[in-house]
Amino acid sequence: MTTQSTKCNMKPKPGVVHTEMEAGTAVLLDMETHRYFSLNESGAFIWNKLSTGTPVADVASLVAERYSLDHAKAQRDVDNLISELSKAGLLLKDA
Amino acid sequence: MSGMRFVLTCVPGVDSQWFFTLWNDLFAVTKADEITSDVSIQVSSTSHVPGAIPVPASARLIAETPTRSLWSGNDKFWMQGNGIKCAASKSNIDIAISKEFWANTLFKQRDFLLVTMVSMLRLNDVYGFHGNGLVRDNTGIIITGNSGAGKTTLTHALLSDGWQYLSDDAIALEIDGPVVRTRALRRGFALTEQALQRGGINPIWDKNSVRELGNGKYLSGPSVATERQFIGQCVPAAIFFTSVGTADATVITQIKPVEALFLALEQAAGLFVDAKSASSQLNLLKTLVEQCACYRIVAGRDVIASKETIARVSEMILSAAKKNKSVSSVDNGALK
Structure with a gap:
């Protein structure tokens, strides 16, 4: 199934600052809402790919390869994270 | 901040010793008759506070409380509180104070100065x-x-x-x-x-x-x-x-x-x-x-x-x- 998110690219909302921790996790800081978020290692990997302009459709393939997942499972994980990050106002559709 | 030296200058009319004591309590500064400094702190006259240290319209208001406002812009910060106005750049702090300032509690006096100092340090990548x-x-x-x-x-x-x-x-x-x-x-x-x-x-x-x-x-x-x-x-x-x-x-x-x-x-x-x-x-x-x-x-x-x-x-x-x-x-x- 192709989800809504795979049809467009996503990018971090301007003003979201992030840092990567030693363990591969990441912390995001939303300058607008003054809220902090943490991402686990795979979440940080996906965030990194999206924030460097990797098309959403390609991110699932990279996740599948890195974590030895079948593509459908990787796609679901990517879609779920994109949905959560979008709901939190951290990701925007890249026109 | 390594080796950073702060020098305080007060114009006549400001209680320089009292101000020095207050500032030194916070930051261990040096008096103006000593050597060169990395950061000069200049306290100006109490008589022209209303027009002193104007905040440009382009500055962005980043924090506001009933007693204090803080603006940011062009590698500079401005702070205004009860009887005090300050402008902090990377290597200089200008302060204009009025008699009203001395009516604040010592707690607030320290707080005003601390906000100004922390703003200046931020411009030097010190937090x-x-x-x-x-x-x-x-x-x-x-x-x-x-x-x-x-x-x-x-x-x-x-x-x-x-x-x-x-x-x-x-x-x-x-x-x-x-x-x-x-x-x-x-x-x-x-x-x-x-x-x-x-x-x-x-x-x-x-x-x-x-x-x-x-x-x-x-x-x-x-x-x-x-x-x-x-x-x-x-x-x-x-x-x-x-x-x-x-x-x-x-x-x-x-x-x-x-x-x-x-x-x-x-x-x-x-x-x-x-x-x-x-x-x-x-x-x-x-x-x-x-x-x-x-x-x-x-x-x-x-x-x-x-x-x-x-x-x-x-x-x-x-x-x-x-x-x-x-x-x-x-x-x-x-x-x-």
């Missing part, structure tokens, strides 16, 4: 942090937590057991090569009434210099004994996030760096000023929690009970901090 710094046995620690979480009480206990002291309630953090270094930002102690009454156990401040700060607190410089314990900087090996418990015994629990980072963000000064400096500050705090052993500490009654119980808490904290063997806190003998 203010709400916490205390201590050193013992070549092991530096930071004690932090929300107001009322017991930072000062725990710090007094450790000082009375012989720890060296950087700063009470406000420290500066900066990247120094691969590590984060912390420096003193405030030398005087802000004491509660209860802390004053416990002076018999913790005789660490100068009883003759106690002044009312306001907000239920009192200010004192370090006692002669504590002055000898003063240390200007260190590389922290551990960071302790405090809270006050009801048990007899203090409990220490190690936490992961990511949890520590979330807690540290709560104590970071001016974190949301702008995205560029926030990114640097976030990376600095990340480096800090990764270089440090990180703990939650729930202070028990043993922190104030007796010299013997304080000694046990002190040993427990030192032992926890020393588990981090990768950091040597005091280097090159460059302590001040």
